[in-house]
Amino acid sequence: MGNIINKIFVSPKLMLGYFGVLIFMAGEGLELNWLPEYLQQYGHMTKAETGLIYTVYGLMVAISSWFSGVMAEIYGVRRVMFIGLILFYIGSFLFLVFGMPSHSLYWIIPTYAIRGLAYPLFAYGFLVWVAYEAPAEKLGSAVGIFWFMYSGGVAVIGTGYSDLMLNTFHMEHLHLLWTALIFVTLGAVIALALSGGDSKSTKSNHASFSYLLNGLTILVKKPKVAMGGIVRMINTSAAYGFPVFIPALLIAEHYDKHVWLSVVFWLWTVNVIFNLLWGIIGDKLGWRNVVMWFGCVGCGITTFLFYYAITSHASVLTITLIASVYGCFLAAFVPLSAIMPMLAPNDKGAAMSILNFGAGMSYFFGYFIVTLFIDYVDNAGVIYIYTGLYFVAAVLMIFVNVKQPSKDTVDHEASLAIKEAL
Template sequence: MKSLTNRIGLPPKLMMGYAGLVVFMMGEGLEQGWLSPFLISGGLSIQQSALLFSVYGIAAALAAWFSGVLSEIFGAQRVMTAGVIIFIIGSVFFISVGLPSHNLYVMLPTYALRGFGYPLFAYSFLVWVAYEAPTEKLGSAVGIFWFCYSGGLNVLGALYSSIALPYLGEMMTLWSALIFVVIGATIAIFLNREKVAKKATGERPSLGYLLKGITIAFEKPKIGMGGIVRTINTSAAYGFTVFMPLFFMEIGFTRGEWLQIYACLWSVNIIFNLLFGVISDRLGWRNTVMWFGGMGCATFTVLFYYVPLWSGANFLLTMLIAGCFGACLAAYVPLSAIMPTLAPENKGAAMSILNLGAGLSTFLGPAVVGIFIGSLGTVGVIWVFAGLYVFSAFLMKFVTLPKNHDVVVPASTVE
């Protein structure tokens, strides 16, 4: 482990956290690719399913926002522990009470509680990364974070579900998620004895510092714009899980093929999370987000609809497009390096805005589907997401880094 961390250039304490994050997120996200069709087959409409995921996203957004400032007040490990406990409580009530009731108004608060827990764990660890990683390795460090986050959430979770569902069924598969959550938390928190470094000033923020997690977006407008860009980043990916499985099955794919395509999207994504983390340290953080992220995602969002439709549900070709979309999603990774760099004296607050954007992304995607699917249909929703990605590329034109930024990047990325 020591030789590996020396080669990567990151503290050993982060490597333990990364390992725990993978396992935790595997349990958190194993239902993403199939829960919406399962709920709809049980009697919910697609709009009701979208509402459930939207409320889940609001809860996740609030927790994501709290995670940054709470980590500076109470310490990352304590906030991560609280997140695990809340997630477990929410999961138990959602699975044992919410789902069996078939009542949307019972499912909404129980699933929302589950959604409130996981960002406290994951995004508090991201704050940990922002403080512990050397500045010159920050792009790579956040790339590894998103590699582990997406790998557990969207790849290993989906792979486990594809194996477990035929044997365990939907309900027992959901219960088994708690095993991964507990194991991941144990590795990241309880087996990792080292503490997060204090703020450089030695100042301990008070509860009033929570407001900084909002006001900093107005005090430093570039941070506010970065938060909007992060909100758009994975919005389509979360929206896809609500309506694209139905579209794919309508044009000839099976549920198993959809899950494989979805897993391919995120498998490629986790590889490019690492690649774009390293590439962006050389190419420029802002340029990577603008061109590969915004414009790339806009292009492949549209193709993700038209290619399978026009190719007669060609599985391999659709897998290729899904992989390209996943790669472009990863090009937003440098935002996790840009945001704390824009506010070095308030990294926790800056990361709160980033984390809020990540949480709002889980709300925005299903919300777009719920609002537009009835009037615009599937193709209209696709073009709305494409337009959002173009808008994110436009915003990045104004998110420039300070002149005294000490990481060597192309001149076009600084003021």
């Protein structure tokens, strides 16, 4: 059994940590796909107002993502993960006691923003732990398992559990959010308590915030890295923006109010599966080809088809299939993790920091587009913007050219880059 665990999860400690992250992120993602529609329906907020809530939330996610790795180096992984847990408790308590019941932006925005600071510290803090615990030759696989658990928790288990509780057992929305504390507590206990102490030091006496400055100057030294960061920001921006206005659109087009959670569940389930596959496909077809044609162009086409299927009153099955294909293409951006460090071979860590920051900014950018444009161009206009951005990303990928090594795999290159970044 021990040999099986070592082959799959690298070590027993990481196995428990992975499952801890899976459960923690399931609690963190409970409201991801239904809270905007709830605030619009019961809080009488506009789409722009709910978009503003998530815009600020996304900004906090981006900031926390940027700092999580450096904080883990300075203060230690377990301490940073614990800080993330405490911030989640504080943010959840304030949000559920004062924010949600008030239906007021003045309470919801700051309290929900605290929650945005929380999960990157816990989840990305564990990623630093993976970098120290996993052998160099297995780090690529170890990180791949992390993202599989991360996405599976926030997008599949969290969404599926919400759908079950809201639509089958008819639980109150506020009560459902309180149960998130059970998930995050259980996840933290598994990841931090049951796994025991770190076998290797994850704290540096010489670490400082100077690395952040290097992550900024590389944007000037290596413009292609900046382009790659923009592509990563565009990657999931539409997926994060959809929950702000698509649920209301489905209801306006006379679909059952429960359809959205079912559709988005399958979208992210397919996405999680293909997160593991596109890296392998990229080795065969070429990293840039996969990102440009399947990721950028594929997402652009399916984003438009998704909206068109809804407004043309297609069957729920058709809408679900299109959303699932979109989820598949959404995962085709995975080879960016190999492309980015190859663009700056002498500054691989800084290049990866731009990639991670782009991932965090994707939250902010996706919601910001809805906030800024929904009142002026309506649902169709927002969809056209998202579609156009994917094609802009495809054009950028033309210039993000990199010579793909013939011997080194995607996992190997990503392993070296992430090891240096963390």
